[in-house]
Amino acid sequence: MTRIAHDPSGEPNPLRALTLAGLRRRTSMKWRTYPDDVLPLWVAEMDVPLAEPVVRAVTDALALGDTGYPAGTAYAQALAAFAEKRWGWDGLAVERTAIVPDVMLGVVEMVKLVSGPGDPVIVNPPVYPPFFQFLTHLDRRVTEAPLGVDGRLDLDVLEETFRASVAGGGRAAYLLCSPHNPTGTVHTAAELSAVAALADRYGVRVVADEIHAPLVLPGADFVPYLSVPGGERGLSLMSASKAWNLAGLKAALAVAGPEAAADLARMPEEVGHGPSHVGVIAHTAALRDGIPWLDALLAGLDDNRRLLADLLAARLPAIAHRPAEATYLTWLDCRALGLGDDPAAAFLHRGRVALNSGLRFGTGGAGHVRLNLATSPEIVEEAVRRMAAALD
DSSP: OOOOOBOTTSOBOGGGSOOHHHHTTOOSHHHHSSOTTSEEOOSSOOSSOOOHHHHHHHHHHHHHTOOSOOOSSHHHHHHHHHHHHHHOOOOOOGGGEEEESSHHHHHHHHHHHHOOTTOEEEEOSSOOTHHHHHHHHTTOEEEEOOOOTTSSOOHHHHHHHHHHHTTTSOOOEEEEESSOTTTOOOOOHHHHHHHHHHHHHHTOEEEEEOTTTTOBOTTOOOOOGGGSTTGGGOEEEEOSHHHHTOTTSOOEEEEEOGGGHHHHHTSOGGGGGSSOHHHHHHHHHHHHHOHHHHHHHHHHHHHHHHHHHHHHHHHOTTOBOOOOSBSSEEEEEOGGGTOOSOHHHHHHHHHOEEOEEGGGGOTTOTTEEEEEOOSOHHHHHHHHHHHHHTTO
16 A cells, blocks of 8 residues: 655645546546547546545535525635635725636636726746637737746846836836746745735736635745735735645635725626636635645655655756746756657657646746646656656
């Protein structure tokens, strides 16, 4: 019998709980997009069983037939309590929240509130590909302010982009990814305060995607954008979906700073009809009762982070990467391997391991791949073995 490692919370490491054979029985995107001989380490799904409090809450709801429409503020109350306990932030006011179907649809609704068709929305590539897709579909003009060579926000570039975006008196919004996907960068309080000061100076409205906020690893601290000086005019989207693997149970929260409450109040009522009531129940249970499970997950992810660094140093030393400070995603610079702009294609076709192509992440993505670490150590090892074999 395989021993399941435990972390100090007393919970077993959920990344060691499932076998590859069991995972291949799943019918979600991660496990159905590629043939069975491909090892999938791409889309943001985790190879874990659900936290027991979530399973219990959903099972109880189904037993009651409690599958109607969402109501109440239990989700927001659970998030506010989590934010105070986890991040020391007591400024998440339940009355300044609204339930939305998921984070990206919430982003769309928040961007609608603070900008109009044709207005620029600034992003920091390389960045989560749906930012480009959703904003373009919304008839907004995506404007890039690339990250610095250190993978962090380049405040000089950001200021110049803000200045150009509002030249002539136009409106602009800034879609901040915090923590950043795909680099796993955790923005500091100083960086976020500087962002808020620039946004105020140029009249740019900030919408923060903070979906990965609970997934900060040892050595870094998450700072909510709305908590920094000047963040009062901001809007944030948060969810339990990434940290507790609940993407299929749709629910997220839009949170407004004190000076953005009137904006959030203008969101159409029908937007709140989109979330799943069962999803709200699951997310609430995760935030309220799933913290020991989350702590065990974070310990396991930290182990995998170190394991990957060791494996790459031994098997693929030409790959450059900075261990992520947050998320369960890792951004790998493969340009020295000679695989061209899309090394993910070579790893898939020659090594039968599926990673995200960096090309879809915008400027700075060529020659890179994104790897999902939320799996067992054995699968991480097999993935690196296959990647190395793809070079033979």
